[in-house]
Structures are given as C-alpha cells and as structure tokens.
Amino acid sequence: MLAAVYHGPEDLRLEERPIPRIGDRELLLKVHAASICATDLRIFSGQHRKYGADTRRIPGHELVGTIAEVGSGIHEFGVGRRVFIAPNIGCGRCPLCWRGVNNLCPDYDAFGITLDGGFAEYMRVPEAAVEQGNVIPLADSVDTAAAPLIEPFACVLHGQDRVSVAKDDVVLIQGAGPIGLMHLLLAKRNGAARVIVSDQFPDRLRKATELGADHVVNFTTDDVVEAVARASGGAGANVVLVAAPAHKAMEEALSLAAPEGRINYFAGLPKDRPEIRFNANLVHYKELIVTGSTGCSTSDCRRAAEIVCSGAVDLSVLITGRYPLGEVQAAFQAARRGSSLKVVMELD
Numbered sequence: 001m002l003a004a005v006y007h008g009p010e011d012l013r014l015e016e017r018p019i020p021r022i023g024d025r026e027l028l029l030k031v032h033a034a035s036i037c038a039t040d041l042r043i044f045s046g047q048h049r050k051y052g053a054d055t056r057r058i059p060g061h062e063l064v065g066t067i068a069e070v071g072s073g074i075h076e077f078g079v080g081r082r083v084f085i086a087p088n089i090g091c092g093r094c095p096l097c098w099r100g101v102n103n104l105c106p107d108y109d110a111f112g113i114t115l116d117g118g119f120a121e122y123m124r125v126p127e128a129a130v131e132q133g134n135v136i137p138l139a140d141s142v143d144t145a146a147a148p149l150i151e152p153f154a155c156v157l158h159g160q161d162r163v164s165v166a167k168d169d170v171v172l173i174q175g176a177g178p179i180g181l182m183h184l185l186l187a188k189r190n191g192a193a194r195v196i197v198s199d200q201f202p203d204r205l206r207k208a209t210e211l212g213a214d215h216v217v218n219f220t221t222d223d224v225v226e227a228v229a230r231a232s233g234g235a236g237a238n239v240v241l242v243a244a245p246a247h248k249a250m251e252e253a254l255s256l257a258a259p260e261g262r263i264n265y266f267a268g269l270p271k272d273r274p275e276i277r278f279n280a281n282l283v284h285y286k287e288l289i290v291t292g293s294t295g296c297s298t299s300d301c302r303r304a305a306e307i308v309c310s311g312a313v314d315l316s317v318l319i320t321g322r323y324p325l326g327e328v329q330a331a332f333q334a335a336r337r338g339s340s341l342k343v344v345m346e347l348d
Helices: 038-044 127-131 148-163 179-190 202-210 224-232 247-256 278-286 297-309 325-336
Strands: 002-008 011-016 027-035 062-070 082-085 121-126 135-137 170-176 192-197 215-217 237-242 257-266 289-292 319-322 343-344
Touching: 002 179, 002 325, 011 325, 027 082, 027 148, 027 289, 027 325, 038 325, 062 148, 082 121, 082 148, 082 215, 121 325, 148 179, 148 202, 148 247, 148 297, 170 224, 179 192, 179 202, 179 237, 179 247, 179 278, 192 202, 192 224, 224 237, 224 247, 247 257, 319 325, 325 343
Parallel strands: 170 192, 170 237, 192 215, 237 257, 257 289, 319 343
Antiparallel strands: 002 011, 027 062, 027 121, 027 343, 062 082, 082 135
C-alpha cells in the first residue's frame, strides 16, 4: 500500500508498505479521506512531543474509510461498512477513562499520534479501539471528504459544552480559521441570538459572513471592543470562544465578556510562552466563568457524528483543497497557507 511516512522535520516520504495484518479482534480499514489539521502541521515541522528524532510513523488522525477486513472474533461490524474513526484511545483503567473523558487520559494512544494513522491506503484498527467505541458508522448522506472533519467538530462541541451556548446569547468568536468557523456553525445551531467573529484575514471574515455571522471584525483595522458593545447593546458578550493561539485575544476576552459571561480558551499557546496577563478583578467583579478545553472524547465524536449525519451542520463548506495521497507534500504546503481552511487528502 502507499503511505506517507514521517522521517523527521519537513520530511514526509511516500513509501510502499505492506498492508497491515489484523488480529482476531481487530479491523482493517480502507481509508477514503483524511484531513490535515494544526496538529499534523506541528508533526510535519518536528514540534510534536510524540514524534521523536527516530520516529517512523504514518500521521493522520482525522479520517474516514470502509471496513475492508474483519477479525474472526468480531461480529458487530461487517466488510463494506463506511465508518468514521474517533482518534483517541484511553487506557481504560484510569479514573478519567472511567468518567468518559479519555481525551485527558495520561496513558493514551491515538491514531496518527502514537499509532499509524490515516495518511495511507489502509490502517489497522486495534482491539482497544473496537471495544471502546472508536469505530462509528456514518449515514450514506455524509460527504466522504467532509467526514474526517467530524473530529475537529467534536473538539468544538466539547469546547462549547464548557460554556453552554444557548438561545439569546451574544457570542464572540476570536479567530475565523476552520475551528472558529465550526464554532460559528455550532453556535448558530444552538440558537445564539448574535454571533460576532473577529480575525485579521479578510477572506476568512467573508467566509464567516457567508456562514451566518451577524457581525465580523477585522481586529487590525477595527475596534473589537466597540464592535462587541454595539452588537450587545453595551453589555458585552455572554460567551467568548478564543479559537486563535493569541495572547492578546485571551487577555481581551476578560474585558469583552458581559457580567456572568462564560469564556472558553479553546486554543493553546506556544509552549515556550504559555503565560498571559490575567486581570483577576474582571473575573471577580463580573463573576466570569473561565474554562479551557482540549481535544475530544470518543463520546464527543459520537455526538458530533450524530449532528453531521442528521444534516444539521454541513462541514463540506470548510474544505478549500482536495489532494490525492501522491501529492501529500503539496497538500501540506496548502494547509500552511493562511487562505486555506481544511485541506483533505482523498485516497480513492
């Protein structure tokens, strides 16, 4: 089979590899599509902690495929079933796994991170993933190229669960990349009264308007404080979703939130500069709720898949590039461009 294999920073090689052999309680997946995200870009640049100097691994954790082979001990899945694969496999033994938050498991595995992933024609699905519910059937109506985006959408769902976006809320989304735009789609679905999106790229702000944003703000030329005040009648945003890895955005979120506002730090910061100036008095006097979120659990993936399969959210609108696996280098370069949203590799 053809696979894109990590050999070091900026060194992703196309190689012929044997099709994986599976055990009695495992599945073989024929990969149809896999999308590139910020984590993949960190892997590609050599900045991911799970990819050491001697790592030789197939990345790709946002993927969809068809079951090509079923182990003799499996009876709940059949060959030919199209499925989405939730990427994170918890240890199954720790209290976090017991509570269903396997995204926080300290001893996790994950496709494309610690295990070979979806940037290959075939992928082995181990027993733990089968038993923990990582294999999720898809409705026929879901666009195959868009199905891998269920994973980042599940992360967005996980983040908004922390702040309970609801009817009549004024929501501010800082960042109009693919994650920020997914936050927009989900906030509108959840009944937000008005959604404001802030970014520096005009193309992304135009896309936000196209997808239903009530107000867009270019923070390089416009006053975000004034825009939020105007949109909220001077009260501030009930919910602030920080979907950009920017210190200023995280700091400003506290002043842009309304009294009793809820803030989610969805994005992380560079590990060499993780600190911000935090005005604790704003949290104290406005009684703010400040939350963080990281990744998604398998349960989040299942809920996200249900939403997408129902037709309530169309993730295909976020795809800006489709490439065959043989053009993986071009796909990664496209994903790095600020004008791109989601770049998908189609393996059929």
